[in-house]
Amino acid sequence: MRMILKIVFAASLLAAPMLPLAASETKDTGDGEIRIGNIMPYSGPLTEFAPIGKTESAYFDMINDRGGINGRKVRFISRDDGSNPRKALEQTRQLIEDDHVLLISGSFGTPGNLAVRPYLNENRIPQLFVASGDQEWNKPAEFPWTMGWQPPFRAEGRIYANYVQAFHPDHKLAVLWQNDQFGRDLLIGLQEGLGDWTRMIVADSTFDISDKSIDRQIDVLKASGAGVLLFAGSPNLAALAIRRLAEIDWHPVVILNNVAAPAVRALRPAEVQNAVGVISTSFLKNATDPAWKDDEGIKQFSTFMDRYYPGGGKADSNVLFGYAAAQTLSQVLEQCGDDFSRENIMRQAASLKDFQSSVTLPGITISTGPNDFLPIKQMRLVQFDGNIWQLIGDVIDSAFLGPTNH
Known part of the structure; x- marks a missing residue:
């Protein structure tokens, strides 16, 4: 339909x-x-x-x-x-x-x-x-x-594929993505980047942008035994996802797409600890990061x-x-x-x-x-430390991120 x-x-x-x-x-x-x-x-x-x-x-x-x-x-x-x-x-x-x-x-x-x-x-x-x-x-x-x-969203997906391969090669991977072209593009990029490692993806589930809850999807993905969760959607639903992970005591490595990264700002102070360690990408400076306080x-x-x-x-x-x-x-x-x-x-x-x-x-x-x-063709990986997003690794040029085979 x-x-x-x-x-x-x-x-x-x-x-x-x-x-x-x-x-x-x-x-x-x-x-x-x-x-x-x-x-x-x-x-x-x-x-x-x-x-x-x-x-x-x-x-x-x-x-x-x-x-x-x-x-x-x-x-x-x-x-x-x-x-x-x-x-x-x-x-x-x-x-x-x-x-x-x-x-x-x-x-x-x-x-x-x-x-x-x-x-x-x-x-x-x-x-x-x-x-x-x-x-x-x-x-x-x-x-x-x-x-x-x-x-591009697909290039971002390839970046996350490279990250998972490099740092969590033994983990199962679950994907929760927005059921539209945006979410689909990021998933395609992830699959392209994983190449023969696509078998790491053991479960994926979708949601609509108008959804008020994604508890059911999170619960299903937890049952897959995945140790890494990639979320591709908007910030408000990403915040709901982080809260649900804590409620059901599931602690995978969480990757939020670049657009969803602001979700950590929507968390209540008592919930911020649930977002510590979350991975994302960025191509912009953080105006509230002390590292840039003297930046012109x-x-x-x-x-x-x-x-x-x-x-x-x-x-x-x-x-x-x-x-x-x-x-x-x-x-x-x-x-x-x-x-x-x-x-x-x-x-x-x-x-x-x-x-x-x-x-x-x-x-x-x-x-x-x-x-x-x-x-814009470059991005950086970032990780949330409970206060700010810390840059990790070097600048990644998406033009050189093609599908990989292992």
Whole structure:
């Protein structure tokens, strides 16, 4: 039934009229303002990611106070899709046809961005720095106007496979994953990385993003005898998983996907001990880690937060995500010089060379090319010590993490 609904929904999107915009609307309006469109889940089940859009908006407020970009002010228009792909398409069309934005940037989520991609590519409108780690955003030959930003979920899965092989080769592995493209991608990456070692996976179970409890799934996975548990989902459900592990006295090695890592902040003080030792990945600095207290980039970030987003959380990784993504877009727009045509914006987005945001970890750079629409390719493994996430190991380049056979 789920597959039938997906097919019907996809067909309805394809049936929607997507008439090309007038030629005059595909160029810079020349009115001295750079209009950027953005879609975020300000309502619905994924509101915990809304700070990404709020931070990006605040960042361009700061840019405007400093004179704008190449003499032009930036107008960042962010709309709510409630994590609904159909609404994402409606809101995107309004941004283009009513608000006359020049490009779409930083919109959140896989389903919504997939829904709007045909419309934006048909009309030659940049869909930049998608806030999703799906492989679909790195297909420049098929979708030359769509580009991702963060490391792919599948690459993250391969990183966890390498970790398990290196440190827990004798353990059985269980996987609890979100039943959508996001969770599936991470599981596929894990299987690719394990290669012939896929037999380590003795059980897996799924959950829906709207679920209020995952106790049943956790209980089933415990019965498998697994000594390692990989969770692939959102932070709120990851917190439920950690609590359930303690309730049933199951203490596997826990791996949380990068998106779920903020779950440890949602735990009550008495529960934090349950998360000690949890493994994850990161490509951003931790603003509350004493190791970065004298870091110039974090100092600038802290000053920005105090003035432009005082209601945001400096410890929120989604805020750092939005800050770094906005910095990346600013770099692209600066490279445009006086040519703010959509064609040149896309050309500059595909011409980033070792750009480094002030809040990405050392050694993690942002590079693109005409055939490379994957800006960030490196990550670091991290481990929670009860207070902060400690970096472990070296920078891992996902470009060199292919399937392994043993």
